Amino acid sequence: MPKTLSLDDVANEMRDRQNNPSSKASxxxxxxxxxxxxxxxxxxxxxxxGQAPLNTLATEPYFSNQMAETKPSDSFLYIDGEELKGFIxxxxxxxxxxxxxxxxxxxxxxxFSPIRHSFGKVHTVSFAIAGAAHDSAADIKVDIHGETEVKxxxxxxxxxxxxxxxxxRAKGLLEIGTLADKRVLIIGLGSGGAPIAVEFxxxxxxxxxxxxxxxxxxxxxxxxxxxxxxxGRLKTDAVADAILGKNPYAEVIKYPIDVNRHLDLxxxxxxxxxxxxxxxxxxxxxxxxxxxxxxxxxxGIFGRAVTRAEGGDVFIYRPGQACYFxxxxxxxxxxxxxxxxxxxxxxxxxxxxxYVSLEDAEAxxxxxxxxDIEPISNMMVKLALVELSRGTESxxxxxxxxxxxxxxxxANRRERQYERWxxxxxxxxxxxxxxWYGVDIAHNTHCNLCGNEAELTVETESTRLIHExxxxxxxxxxxxxGLDSFK
Numbered sequence: 001m002p003k004t005l006s007l008d009d010v011a012n013e014m015r016d017r018q019n020n021p022s023s024k025a026s027x028x029x030x031x032x033x034x035x036x037x038x039x040x041x042x043x044x045x046x047x048x049x050g051q052a053p054l055n056t057l058a059t060e061p062y063f064s065n066q067m068a069e070t071k072p073s074d075s076f077l078y079i080d081g082e083e084l085k086g087f088i089x090x091x092x093x094x095x096x097x098x099x100x101x102x103x104x105x106x107x108x109x110x111x112f113s114p115i116r117h118s119f120g121k122v123h124t125v126s127f128a129i130a131g132a133a134h135d136s137a138a139d140i141k142v143d144i145h146g147e148t149e150v151k152x153x154x155x156x157x158x159x160x161x162x163x164x165x166x167x168x169r170a171k172g173l174l175e176i177g178t179l180a181d182k183r184v185l186i187i188g189l190g191s192g193g194a195p196i197a198v199e200f201x202x203x204x205x206x207x208x209x210x211x212x213x214x215x216x217x218x219x220x221x222x223x224x225x226x227x228x229x230x231x232g233r234l235k236t237d238a239v240a241d242a243i244l245g246k247n248p249y250a251e252v253i254k255y256p257i258d259v260n261r262h263l264d265l266x267x268x269x270x271x272x273x274x275x276x277x278x279x280x281x282x283x284x285x286x287x288x289x290x291x292x293x294x295x296x297x298x299x300g301i302f303g304r305a306v307t308r309a310e311g312g313d314v315f316i317y318r319p320g321q322a323c324y325f326x327x328x329x330x331x332x333x334x335x336x337x338x339x340x341x342x343x344x345x346x347x348x349x350x351x352x353x354x355y356v357s358l359e360d361a362e363a364x365x366x367x368x369x370x371x372d373i374e375p376i377s378n379m380m381v382k383l384a385l386v387e388l389s390r391g392t393e394s395x396x397x398x399x400x401x402x403x404x405x406x407x408x409x410x411a412n413r414r415e416r417q418y419e420r421w422x423x424x425x426x427x428x429x430x431x432x433x434x435x436w437y438g439v440d441i442a443h444n445t446h447c448n449l450c451g452n453e454a455e456l457t458v459e460t461e462s463t464r465l466i467h468e469x470x471x472x473x474x475x476x477x478x479x480x481x482g483l484d485s486f487k
Contacts, residue, residue: 100115210253216235270296270298278303368412406439
């Protein structure tokens, strides 16, 4: 039987490895998913199926692989805590309840009594052309007089608009016919990507591709568009429903995958997209997506919130201009200033080492308010709509001249890197909170990705070296700046 290890044992081993990188351990430490703990193998002992070495856990997205490979037969079960407490307190030993299952998703919510849901009671309906006989057993009898006149017991029935008319109020401001033909790829459906998807649906965009392998969890609800009834669902399924709730005529393709493990598919979808929205929560995916954007000459928009959403930034890649790697080589951007929103996600990205316990990791996890993230999402939507409407007659054409820059900064509060920014009422010529500032990031002709001599492929040694060394040359802080720095 292998020796089990405590988290303190694992932490001490990792510290020894960092302090003495050339030393070799006599025994191998591995994670055993069947036991749910770390174990120590004897020298020469082989790994069992599912076991992973400690160095793999600390450096690779091992836990995300485990989540992504959940068997289709597995069910995700939830029960209402208040209902549960009430049943236990009642003294009753048995009760018959009801379970609601999301169709074909293996997600089940258990309740002691029926809940109110979106459609309430279910009735039988008889539809008949006016004058024809109805099914007498039906609860509701609908008389159809034509495409524009439907009645129930003499009362008018409101007709949901056709595809051509559902967004007619936006005509003049947006070219709805053009947007209906556009295809957007949204990578990451958290508190930033999910509302972007819904805003695109409201704007009349017709084709969506969604990529995210995560499920809706309890900690998401305070900042996410999903509701408590979506707990356990794949975010791709839940957000697809939100899109179709706004635009029932949209086409939605769903990929519940880790894009870092499916680069061929990612390459294909980026090539077909008109705009790619990069809403992921880790730098590894951003670097790989950036490579494919340059390769396929596709517009890409990156957005992120920094620690506790005290601020954030948005970068847009336009083919032929500066890429995301060009931004990393400037004094404007620090890839380490990243908001850590939950324990498991940060473990997968490497922001929190895999051996750190849930209790110890609480100091790492610092989330901001949903209202602090919304300005960043809204700017990403605005930039995307401008790009998708470029060359058409629309009410937002003027923004093509207004939003020429490719990097935009926003501060919600004067904290940390924004502490020297001016107050909202500041009259001096310096940046203040609650206002957007745009900067022109120049194309770096020596960039390893998009420079004059770069090979535009994700397989080059140069791009692999960038992945390994990125933190060394991009670990910078936002500079002290005056308003004259902005254009």
